[in-house]
Amino acid sequence: MLIKRWKGWEIPEREVTPHSVYMNRRGFMRALAAGPILASTAGLAACGDESQAQDSKAVEQVAKAPVSDPSAIYYPAARNETYRVDRPITAEEDATTYNNFYEFGSHKNIWQAAQGLPIRPWTVTIDGMVENAQTVDIDTLLKAMQPFEERVYRHRCVEAWSMTVPWTGFPLSKLVEFAKPLSSAKYIKMQTFQNPDIAPGQRQFWYPWPYIEGLTMAEATNDLAFIATGIYGEPMPPQNGAPLRLAVPWKYGFKSVKSLVRFTFTDQRPVSFWEDLQASEYGFWANVNPDVDHARWSQATERVLGTNERVPTLMFNGYGEFVSDLYKGMDGEKLYM
Ligand code: MTE
Numbered sequence: 001m002l003i004k005r006w007k008g009w010e011i012p013e014r015e016v017t018p019h020s021v022y023m024n025r026r027g028f029m030r031a032l033a034a035g036p037i038l039a040s041t042a043g044l045a046a047c048g049d050e051s052q053a054q055d056s057k058a059v060e061q062v063a064k065a066p067v068s069d070p071s072a073i074y075y076p077a078a079r080n081e082t083y084r085v086d087r088p089i090t091a092e093e094d095a096t097t098y099n100n101f102y103e104f105g106s107h108k109n110i111w112q113a114a115q116g117l118p119i120r121p122w123t124v125t126i127d128g129m130v131e132n133a134q135t136v137d138i139d140t141l142l143k144a145m146q147p148f149e150e151r152v153y154r155h156r157c158v159e160a161w162s163m164t165v166p167w168t169g170f171p172l173s174k175l176v177e178f179a180k181p182l183s184s185a186k187y188i189k190m191q192t193f194q195n196p197d198i199a200p201g202q203r204q205f206w207y208p209w210p211y212i213e214g215l216t217m218a219e220a221t222n223d224l225a226f227i228a229t230g231i232y233g234e235p236m237p238p239q240n241g242a243p244l245r246l247a248v249p250w251k252y253g254f255k256s257v258k259s260l261v262r263f264t265f266t267d268q269r270p271v272s273f274w275e276d277l278q279a280s281e282y283g284f285w286a287n288v289n290p291d292v293d294h295a296r297w298s299q300a301t302e303r304v305l306g307t308n309e310r311v312p313t314l315m316f317n318g319y320g321e322f323v324s325d326l327y328k329g330m331d332g333e334k335l336y337m
Helices: 025-033 033-041 056-061 070-074 137-145 172-180 271-276 320-327
Strands: 122-129 134-137 149-156 161-173 187-192 211-218 226-231 244-247 260-266 301-304 310-312
Touching: 025 211, 070 226, 122 137, 122 172, 134 137, 137 172, 137 244, 149 244, 172 260, 211 260, 211 271
Parallel strands: 122 260, 161 301
Antiparallel strands: 122 134, 149 161, 161 226, 187 211, 187 260, 226 244, 301 310
16 A cells, blocks of 8 residues: 655645644543533644734734733843854744643644733742752742843754744753752653643643653753743743743753743653653654654754744754763664654
8 A cells, every 4th residue: 555655844734733633542532522622622633823813913012921020120131152043033923922832722822821821929849859849939949040141042843843032041950959959860850830720721631731841860951951931031921931941952842841830850751741642753852853754744844933934954953062962872762752
């Protein structure tokens, strides 16, 4: 039998949404059993349509962080020039209105819905294999993480689109230092808030909420691993993961977990949200590699957000000089999915 294998660039982007169409079978059957719910998620197959009309005035007014954010005093921060990119910075309006944040919907146009996320009060729990488990108020934590810096990073989504944005924040290694992990800790598990009352997506019971991601200690203490608290020189708006999110630009975007409430140090490899849902397509490592196709599309090229341009994808998303050593001698691992 002849099976046509579509190349990524032949597939309309709405058909390459990896996350929702291919829910695991059990989840899918549960969804089927919930007929009316399934009807309301008919958009699951749509991967986001950039032509979605945007009222640019409304975007300007709402897509920014609330002015009352007490961390606004830390912006703008000086740029760290170690990490340069050879691409134009994505327009702010594009990066703040085309988002993946399944807690608020399984499509890209969630920025308005996400304004309902209350980012104060907010606490962050640090627990597991640490000297002293603690829960800290976000503003105490942010004060301890000063000075902030700005880093312009590429971001490559597993769905084969990309953007280049100026994040503000601090290296994850600084938070690791603050946490005082025990030497037995091998991984950090990072968890998003869970509150179905404000995040309607979390009522979709076939997803394994809360959103979890993980890194090895070596990855987490690599200087490139960044906790972003802001974007475009201002505090993070909710849709991009306020009040703090991960930015690991050498990995596919789903690793960059948003709106974090918990960091757990552990000797067990965390099972992430997408891995739990579809382990054959989304693994723990998820390092960008243009030569390793996704199960359903090519990863060779990417669509640059806000343009009609497709450009070649780079190994480790262009960050090989900083991170390739982390994976030496790990050939048995599925490093690129
Ligand atoms: N974090 C949470 N909690 N929920 C999500 O749905 N989506 C991920 C990642 N972090 C996601 C998340 C995916 S698939 C991508 S590509 C990036 O966030 C998108 O970040 P952006 O909206 O700032 O571009």
